Each structure stands twice: as structure tokens, then as C-alpha cells.
Amino acid sequence: MDHENYSKLVLVIRNDLKMGKGKVAAQCGHASVGAYRLAVKRPNVLKAWEACGQTKITLKCDSEEQMMELHQTAKAIGLISHVVRDAGQTQVAPGSKTVCAIGPGPADQIDQITGHLKLY
């Protein structure tokens, strides 16, 4: 498969919130559905991602500021990006931004923005 055409979704997780593993998993569920709903409006993007097995990669960041900067940069270059705001009934304050889904989209573009982040 041509790397330039490879499609993926990255889930950037707020590591500073110290969420439990089940909480993180549920937030990544929210983020994935949010990204999927945006992708439905771009059939070619969705098709490419499905052809790549709906690849999902979990990465970590250290602050809300850093996450929002990634979100804005992603949107500025035309990528799908979706931030999850948690209802905050457990573990985090209401309205906390917990995970940012960037993509689905071309791996090379996503790597430009998130390539420096470590795997979660």
C-alpha cells in the first residue's frame, strides 16, 4: 500500500488528566464516533479509511493547550478533527476536553501534525 495514500485516525489523549484506563477507553469511543460522523460527510475519506481497516492509533499529549493547538492546526490544513468534551460525571471536571481525534485522513498529513507525539 502506498504510504501517501494510507489513511488513519489518531486519538490524542490528555495524559495530564490522569484518567483511568476505562475512562480513556470510553473517551476514545466518543472521539472515534465523532470523527466517523464527520467522515461520513466526506465519502472518499471514509472509503480510504475503511480500505485501511479503520486504523486507529492512540497518542498522548500533556495539556489542553497542546491538544487544542493540534486540533486547530489539523483543521487549518483541512483535516477532520474532533474534540471530546466530557460531561464530567466521573474523574474529570465537567466540560473537560479529554481526547482529540485527528482524521481519518492521509497518514503523511496527520504525521506532519502529530508525528512528534508519543504512543499512549
Add this chain to the structure above:
Amino acid sequence: MDHENYSKLVLVIRNDLKMGKGKVAAQCGHASVGAYRLAVKRPNVLKAWEACGQTKITLKCDSEEQMMELHQTAKAIGLISHVVRDAGQTQVAPGSKTVCAIGPGPADQIDQITGHLKLY
């Protein structure tokens, strides 16, 4: 909100596979999108779940056998249920069944099937 009408999605995670937290989060992303896609075909179910903030709960089970039994029982009573089979490029054998999403659907029905499971 009436408990009987409360809608949720549970993500039943194979605890015996000893997946890392990032792996589990990505698998729950797959499971959530899979369940969402099935829910799109049942607009009333989807609407109810969205009205409840797309509640997602992570639970754990101890074997593939137990997970598949939950999946079959859920389907038998008419609930949405979706099992994730992992491509197995990391951590687990190819084709491993990692997470079962049950719902979205009425909390009382889902609790009948999964109420005995512990939170992940």
C-alpha cells in the same frame, strides 16, 4: 430521566488478553464506531442514545467464550451487538476478538445481560 428509557452503550473488554491501555482504547474506538453504524439503521435507538449523551460504559470479561455468549444473548433479545476482531498486528493474535459493544439500547435490557460484569 426515566430509567427504563435511559439508553446506553456498554463496551465489554477481554481482560484475559492483557492488552495495553492504548490498545484497549483503540479497540473501544472500533467497537463504538461498529455499534454506531448498526444504530444508524435504527433511528429511534440512535436518537434515544444521543439524548442520553451517548453514554458509554466499559466493563470487563474473562474469556472469548464469555464475551461471545454475551454477544449471542444480546442479539437474541433484539439488542445491537458488535464484536471487534483485531487485525492483530500488535499485542494479540490476528483475528482475536477483543471488545464487544452491546447497545446502544435501553439500560434495563442491557443490565439484564451485563449487570454482573465489573467495571473495566
